[in-house]
Amino acid sequence: MLKKATPSYIRRSVYGPEPRKRAADLPGIVALELRNVFPDIPKEIYLEGDDPAIIREATRNALKKVNMDRIRPSDKVNILSSQYGFQIMGGEAYTEMIKTIKETVEERTGCRNIRLRVTTGFRIREPNEIIKHYGLDKVFRGNAAAVRAIDKGVPIETDIGTLYGVAQVYDADWIIQAHHGELRELDMHRMINRTIKPFAMAYARMETRAVAHMNFGPRSSNFIAKVIFESEFVQSRFTFGCFLLTSPQGIVGVDAGSDLDALERKLMLLGFKSYGKIRELFSEVRECIAVLDATGEPRYMIGGGMTFGNVTEAELDLFDLDILPVSLGFGLYERPAGGPRVKSINPAIKALVINHMWLGVPQLELATHIPTFVVGKDLANLLRDDPMNHDFMRYAVTAENLETAMEFARRIAKTDNVVVFDGSFGALTLSPPLAEQLLERAPEVSRRVDKQLMPKWLRQRGIDPDELADAGV
Amino acid sequence: MVEIRFVAQVDKKKCTSCGACQNVCPTEAILLPRKRAKAKVFGEKCVGCPNCSGVCPVDAITMVPRDEPMILGVDPKDVDEAQVTKLCVKAHLHPHQWLCLCTTTRVREGAAAVLQGAKTPEEVALMTGTRSGCTVYCLQPTLRLLKAHGVKVIQPKGYRWYDTTQTCWDVSEEIIRKYPGHFLEEDKEVFRKV
Numbered sequence: 001m002l003k004k005a006t007p008s009y010i011r012r013s014v015y016g017p018e019p020r021k022r023a024a025d026l027p028g029i030v031a032l033e034l035r036n037v038f039p040d041i042p043k044e045i046y047l048e049g050d051d052p053a054i055i056r057e058a059t060r061n062a063l064k065k066v067n068m069d070r071i072r073p074s075d076k077v078n079i080l081s082s083q084y085g086f087q088i089m090g091g092e093a094y095t096e097m098i099k100t101i102k103e104t105v106e107e108r109t110g111c112r113n114i115r116l117r118v119t120t121g122f123r124i125r126e127p128n129e130i131i132k133h134y135g136l137d138k139v140f141r142g143n144a145a146a147v148r149a150i151d152k153g154v155p156i157e158t159d160i161g162t163l164y165g166v167a168q169v170y171d172a173d174w175i176i177q178a179h180h181g182e183l184r185e186l187d188m189h190r191m192i193n194r195t196i197k198p199f200a201m202a203y204a205r206m207e208t209r210a211v212a213h214m215n216f217g218p219r220s221s222n223f224i225a226k227v228i229f230e231s232e233f234v235q236s237r238f239t240f241g242c243f244l245l246t247s248p249q250g251i252v253g254v255d256a257g258s259d260l261d262a263l264e265r266k267l268m269l270l271g272f273k274s275y276g277k278i279r280e281l282f283s284e285v286r287e288c289i290a291v292l293d294a295t296g297e298p299r300y301m302i303g304g305g306m307t308f309g310n311v312t313e314a315e316l317d318l319f320d321l322d323i324l325p326v327s328l329g330f331g332l333y334e335r336p337a338g339g340p341r342v343k344s345i346n347p348a349i350k351a352l353v354i355n356h357m358w359l360g361v362p363q364l365e366l367a368t369h370i371p372t373f374v375v376g377k378d379l380a381n382l383l384r385d386d387p388m389n390h391d392f393m394r395y396a397v398t399a400e401n402l403e404t405a406m407e408f409a410r411r412i413a414k415t416d417n418v419v420v421f422d423g424s425f426g427a428l429t430l431s432p433p434l435a436e437q438l439l440e441r442a443p444e445v446s447r448r449v450d451k452q453l454m455p456k457w458l459r460q461r462g463i464d465p466d467e468l469a470d471a472g473v
Numbered sequence: 474m475v476e477i478r479f480v481a482q483v484d485k486k487k488c489t490s491c492g493a494c495q496n497v498c499p500t501e502a503i504l505l506p507r508k509r510a511k512a513k514v515f516g517e518k519c520v521g522c523p524n525c526s527g528v529c530p531v532d533a534i535t536m537v538p539r540d541e542p543m544i545l546g547v548d549p550k551d552v553d554e555a556q557v558t559k560l561c562v563k564a565h566l567h568p569h570q571w572l573c574l575c576t577t578t579r580v581r582e583g584a585a586a587v588l589q590g591a592k593t594p595e596e597v598a599l600m601t602g603t604r605s606g607c608t609v610y611c612l613q614p615t616l617r618l619l620k621a622h623g624v625k626v627i628q629p630k631g632y633r634w635y636d637t638t639q640t641c642w643d644v645s646e647e648i649i650r651k652y653p654g655h656f657l658e659e660d661k662e663v664f665r666k667v
Binding site: 120124125126148149150152153155159160161162163164192205206207208209210211213214215216217218219220222223224226230254273321361362364385387388390391461462 | 475476478479496497509521522523524527528574575577578605606607608609610611612613614617634635637638639640641643644648651652654655656657659660661663664
């Protein structure tokens with residue numbers, strides 16, 4: 001049931017030094033296969049290291065039902081990608097989907113002017129790193145461009161006034177959305193408008209991103225994506241979306257279409273079915289040491305197919321729309337039965353070891369709430385100089401290597417429960433005592449989700465619970 | 474208080490005078506004084522954010538340590554607390570909510586800067602130290618505080634920032650009805666409660 005852990009590939013970046021040793025190689029660290037925890041999590045068709053031809057075939061099949069008649073040979077087409085897709089299992093699957101979209105559109109429409117736009121969050125240099133690493137400039141014949149929130153904007157007239165997209169996103173006759181359904185930022189999207197969220201974030205100018213995050217509330221922020229997507233400006237360019245479908249097991253398929261409402265519903269149901277139980281299982285963990293050891297910033301770092309952000313908020317059921325906890329906008333925090341306070345971290349995380357991570361998101365709350373050990377001076381120096389985490393290293397300490405960091409963390413946390421976020425899908429990298437606890441609690445969690453929580457989540461979104469069985473997910 | 478430890482430095486041999494840097498600087502600290510001139514940094518205005526060095530297409534800009542850190546910050550106690558609260562409420566902001574997550578600056582500090590005379594987002598940033606990290610999220614509460622105080626904000630030339638500040642309070646009932654399921658009224662109630 002427990003096997004050797006296989007961490008995900010780490011892409012080289014200026015935002016984080018390569019680790020000398022991976023946490024998966026530590027003595028006493030193993031992998032718990034998720035199929036043994038929850039057998040009903042949707043099965044994968046692709047895991048890191050598999051032949052990308054699987055993704056190619058799935059993408060081609062998904063695109064068969066997409067009408068591309070509006071695209072003429074002389075048109076300009078932008079395929080819109082975002083940086084997080086390239087962080088899923090080393091990025092090969094997402095890259096393969098994008099390449100296949102391009103080839104299929106070329107074949108079916110005769111259009112040769114297909115360009116790639118690689119969007120990003122705050123890591124301004126990341127899109128160019130992506131383009132270089134995956135050879136996308138060659139694939140797109142020199143037409144792959146980095147898009148950042150601070151680049152020149154374009155006004156978008158919406159039902160609530162003018163908002164701004166990034167000009168390079170929309171500088172084409174048509175846009176194609178290449179995205180994924182991986183569960184991240186649940187505290188923000190709350191499974192509302194999950195498919196079109198990039199229109200208010202990745203494809204948007206900084207003012208628009210800030211409108212969504214700072215001027216609207218914990219659930220209503222997703223309204224911004226909707227009014228932008230429904231604008232005449234976007235609708236006159238939008239052709240279709242193509243999505244990598246994910247579960248903690250891996251890539252479970254590819255779907256595409258022009259009707260994003262239908263895709264939204266499918267992604268939502270897949271999200272509940274895929275992530276509902278494992279998220280709830282993490283709420284059962286009473287104490288653990290978390291180890292970060294993968295590509296990306298902590299909140300979006302994956303372990304067992306689920307992001308660390310879902311563990312830092314695991315004590316709250318964020319699928320439940322009656323719970324109004326975390327909001328950058330209000331910057332306040334309301335527990336279900338109490339008054340407001342600033343956002344906190346799941347108190348079950350007793351210590352945090354950062355073996356590898358990327359800069360790029362403000363996350364001081366980690367170091368101020370959890371005893372934090374940063375491995376190696378290179379990473380500590382980067383964090384010390386990160387303008388988005390001014391005070392992080394005032395609260396965290398530096399350990400010379402991973403072994404000493406773990407030893408120190410165990411002494412502070414007084415637990416043998418270790419969970420590692422190393423980018424893995426299909427299995428969770430952890431210590432055997434934690435594996436035993438998770439396996440013991442899983443049947444009760446499974447019952448609770450099936451009988452109580454899932455029906456509630458669905459009803460809150462106007463969905464008959466019986467629909468889940470017929471959703472094809 | 475925010476400690477600014479870095480400052481932009483331009484390698485004039487590499488600089489191609491493209492001007493990309495001056496459009497992304499949150500404090501007008503880097504400019505091309507005239508057409509085809511090399512980019513020039515005004516160190517006392519540089520808040521050490523990663524924007525200009527990040528977008529420079531020829532890597533002509535690096536962030537280098539300052540000789541001495543520049544300390545920025547506004548103490549809300551220097552301003553009448555009732556006025557701070559009044560301005561925050563008018564802007565539909567809570568005095569204790571985040572203005573800037575990167576620097577852990579609260580809205581009350583931004584309000585104090587506005588009450589002390591800041592007239593532009595750039596001036597608020599230089600007084601409080603905000604916009605020295607991601608430079609993105611703190612712009613909205615800053616603009617809202619300025620507008621609530623009656624300041625006529627003027628969008629700069631180029632694309633340093635665009636003037637748009639929609640909030641959940643600005644959405645009409647008709648539009649709320651048009652897009653059901655987005656919890657606009659409910660989220661406003663969250664704010665009213667706190």
